[in-house]
Amino acid sequence: MNKEFIQAIADLEKEKQISKDVLIEAIESALVSAYKKNYGTSQNVRVNIDRETGDIDVFMRMEIVEDEDFYDDMTQITIEEAREIDYRYEVGDAVEYQVTPRDFGRIAAQTAKQVVVQRIREAERGMIFDNFITRQGEIMTGQVQRISNDTMFVSIGRTEGILAGTEQVPGETYKINDRLKVYIMDVKKTTKGPQVFLSRSHPGLVKRLFELEVPEIEDGTVEIKGIAREAGSRTKMAVYTEFENVDPVGACVGTRGARVQAIVDELNGEKIDIITWSEDPEVLIANVLSPAKVEQVIVAEDGEKSATVVVPDYQLSLAIGKEGQNVRLAAKVSGWKIDIKSHSQYEAMKAAEADMPEIVEIEEE
Numbered sequence: 001m002n003k004e005f006i007q008a009i010a011d012l013e014k015e016k017q018i019s020k021d022v023l024i025e026a027i028e029s030a031l032v033s034a035y036k037k038n039y040g041t042s043q044n045v046r047v048n049i050d051r052e053t054g055d056i057d058v059f060m061r062m063e064i065v066e067d068e069d070f071y072d073d074m075t076q077i078t079i080e081e082a083r084e085i086d087y088r089y090e091v092g093d094a095v096e097y098q099v100t101p102r103d104f105g106r107i108a109a110q111t112a113k114q115v116v117v118q119r120i121r122e123a124e125r126g127m128i129f130d131n132f133i134t135r136q137g138e139i140m141t142g143q144v145q146r147i148s149n150d151t152m153f154v155s156i157g158r159t160e161g162i163l164a165g166t167e168q169v170p171g172e173t174y175k176i177n178d179r180l181k182v183y184i185m186d187v188k189k190t191t192k193g194p195q196v197f198l199s200r201s202h203p204g205l206v207k208r209l210f211e212l213e214v215p216e217i218e219d220g221t222v223e224i225k226g227i228a229r230e231a232g233s234r235t236k237m238a239v240y241t242e243f244e245n246v247d248p249v250g251a252c253v254g255t256r257g258a259r260v261q262a263i264v265d266e267l268n269g270e271k272i273d274i275i276t277w278s279e280d281p282e283v284l285i286a287n288v289l290s291p292a293k294v295e296q297v298i299v300a301e302d303g304e305k306s307a308t309v310v311v312p313d314y315q316l317s318l319a320i321g322k323e324g325q326n327v328r329l330a331a332k333v334s335g336w337k338i339d340i341k342s343h344s345q346y347e348a349m350k351a352a353e354a355d356m357p358e359i360v361e362i363e364e365e
Contacts, residue, residue: 005112006054012116018123024049026119027112031056034111035101044075045099056108059096064089121193128159129194132187139208142198144178154182154198167199169232172268181266183208201231206272209263210237216251223248225277228332232270236288236329240277249274275333285309285338288330292319295343306337308346316342 013020031047035058044061062077070078082089089095142154142161150165152174163182174180182198183205199205207227216222217239226238239248252274253260260272273291278284285307286294296310311319319340320327331338341349 003052003054006051009116012120016120016123017127018119020051023116023119024051027115030111030115031058031108034107038107046096056100057098058100060099062095062097064091064093064095066091124158125193128196129187129189131157132159132184132194132196135184136187137184137204137208139181139183139205139212141179142182144174144176144180146176147174154180156182156184156196156198159194159196161196161198163198163200167197167201169200169268169270171232172200181205181209201229203227203229203235206235206237206263206267209266210252213259213262214252214254216241216246216248221246222251226333226335228329230325230329232268234271234273234325234329235267236273236275236333238275238277238284238288238333249276273329281305281307281336284334285330285336288334289319289326289338289340292326294319296346304337305335306339308339308341310341310343310346313342313344316340 009020009023012018012023028047028049032045035045035047044063046059046061048057048059049055050057061075062082063075064079064082065076067078067080070076077095079089079091082093082095085095140156142156144152145155145160146153150168152163152168154161154163161182161184167185180200182200183202184196185199185202185204186197188195188197206229207224210224211217214222217224221243222239222241224237225240227235228237229235237252239252241248241251251259260274264270264272275287275290278287281299282297285297286309289309289311292311292315294309294311298308298310300306300308309319318326321329327338327340
């Protein structure tokens with residue numbers, strides 16, 4: 001141990017943000033274990049590293065006891081023997097002898113290196129976790145580092161994020177070194193260190209992309225009230241503003257569609273429907289079924305947030321969407337259960353109800 005060692009510790013403190021005292025205390029503790037292991041002793045020893053010179057000393061500590069209480073010559077010394085060293089010693093004090101072995105420097109250097117490396121690793125893991133746990137729900141630009149089966153490992157800053165196959169978008173393919181935007185979905189502590197779980201299919205990715213692209217969303221003028229996504233195919237997003245002179249949909253679309261097109265390009269052509277949110281259920285449900293035209297919305301009176309929607313006959317397939325996608329996304333983004341009927345289906349249903357005989361209840365006396 002020497003001044004170069006102390007300087008190296010000081011450099012680590014600046015670079016890795018690890019306290020010098022923490023490192024030196026950890027090394028001292030490890031050296032106590034190394035001393036006992038290498039010299040086969042059960043003595044009560046203490047290691048001291050000089051903070052200025054880096055010199056290392058090992059001290060054996062002996063507790064001073066009364067003659068009749070003495071039973072362990074490895075950890076105890078009688079008061080009579082202690083006062084032969086210094087007459088001021090009292091029972092309960094400790095006597096320390098320097099017992100630094102001649103070849104202990106080599107062991108100390110090796111142990112110190114192991115402890116420093118371990119502490120740096122622990123500190124870096126801690127900093128990575130602290131950094132990313134506060135960034136959950138954000139997006140970052142990463143670079144594909146490696147691919148294992150369906151899982152991609154993406155470099156994001158000073159760590160590697162995990163993009164599982166289930167969080168990838170169907171139809172998207174990436175190669176090593178490709179750059180992509182990812183959504184930080186979760187951060188967990190594991191025995192291998194912190195793991196950052198990423199997503200490309202999460203609805204939050206689309207929401208964050210709009211926040212980056214549309215200043216009115218970033219500053220709170222326009223609010224995203226609901227978003228539903230089937231990754232790689234279609235997203236529906238409902239937006240709202242309290243400002244009468246602001247068109248929330250127009251702000252998101254941008255001049256000649258520039259803003260929304262930038263997001264569509266990032267999502268490799270995924271379709272995005274932007275609709276106006278309304279607190280009126282009938283208006284909201286009619287809006288979320290866009291691009292289909294709606295004739296009538298009948299809200300159920302049972303308080304279950306369900307509604308029947310009537311559309312022109314030629315609009316039925318458009319309202320339902322391919323494999324039911326349009327109505328499925330509309331229900332998710334609005335929070336309403338939606339049952340779609342064509343005009344003729346609804347008229348037939350009303351006629352059938354009209355033909356049903358009226359049920360008369362008879363009270364028994």
